[in-house]
Each structure stands twice: as structure tokens, then as C-alpha cells.
Amino acid sequence: MKIVPQSQYSYANRVARIALKGFEEVLGRKGLNAVLSLAGLDRWIDQFPPDNLDEEFNFADFSAIYQALEEMYGARGGGGLAIRAGRAAFDDILNEFGSQLGTDQLSFKIMPQHEKTKVFLINANAVFGGISDQQASMQETEDGFTLHIHRCPACWGRTGLDRPVCYFIVGMLQEGLKWLSGGQDCYITETQCIAMGDTVCEFRIPKTVS
Ligand SMILES: [Zn+2]
Incomplete structure (x- = not known):
């Protein structure tokens, strides 16, 4: 696997810890350890980042995990x-x-759903921007919202791809929308990706889910 060089950008340990716990839930501890090993991230095997807001988890490490997952399970899997x-x-x-x-x-809690989604996206960009080097912005369109991630940990350092690869963010947004809509499943698409040569990673989010 092509190892992505460490970048100058990082995320708060607490968020990386939550992400690794999410992977552990899906892959099991053994499966996660195998992915970390393939990703060249032995330092995180059986030792998650500390539960604090120090910005020490490198964007390249996130990207390496997703890349290793694709190597092990295929692009789709x-x-x-x-x-x-x-x-x-x-x-x-x-x-x-x-x-x-x-x-x-x-x-x-008492806002209409589209308003909730808007406020949530605005606040999420501010919160995550404050504890990482991630940069994101949100635009409202007629039928929904467009989230642009200008500096993206999910595909950091990857180039020349013919498909978007920021799946983890898609998953977070899908679950977020499900929660905001009171339990409705919704489909989020990544329509542009920096790893494909686009200038941003772009996610389309519907205004309401029903
Ligand atoms: Zn991305």
C-alpha cells in the first residue's frame, strides 16, 4: 500500500478515538488491528489516542485507514x-x-427539520473546525444543502481516483440526518472529491427526509 506521508494538519485526539471506536465496532478488535497494521499505523494498535482535545492525530492517518480498508475488502466492500x-x-x-x-x-429541538439540519451543519463546521485543521463550508440550495470540505482528512494525500472515497463522512452524515429526522433513513451522496482532482469534497444533503 502506498503510504500517505504525514501532513501538517491534524484532528483532536478525542475525535480520532471516536472514529477508531466506530471502526472497532464494525470490524472487531482483530479486524481493526489488521487494518491498522496494513496502514502502517502500528502505533495505534491496542492503544487508541488519549481522550483529550490536543490536535495530534494526523490527517494522513485517517486517510491511510480508509485506504487500507479498500485494499483489504475491495473498493466497494x-x-x-x-x-x-x-x-x-x-x-x-x-x-x-x-x-x-x-x-x-x-x-x-422545536425547530422544523430543514432548519435543524441547517443549524446542525453550521455548528458542526464551527466545532470541528475549532478542534482540527479541517475546513468546511455549507451552502443552502433549493432542495437541500451542500457541504464543501476544503481540507479533508478522509482522502488526504490520495490522487488520481475515479470515484469519491470519503465514505466515513458519508456515514456520519447519514446517521446524523437519520437522527435529525427522527429515525428516517436518508441517502447522502458525495458528488466531488479532492482525490479525484476536484477542489473540494462535496456532499449533497436533502432538506427534509420523509
Ligand atoms: Zn475527502
């Missing part, structure tokens, strides 16, 4: 597992960052 891991991680994200995301406030 690996992508599906990353989506499931993203979905599994969402609950912990909500538990750990709910107050900063504003989701535990009464005013949020």
Missing part, C-alpha cells in the same frame, strides 16, 4: 465498512459534542 463505521461513530460525537453543537437546547 471497504467503502461500505467505512460508511458503517461513520454511522457507528455518530452517537459518540453527539454525546461528546452535543452541547457545542447546540443539539441539546430546547430551541433546537
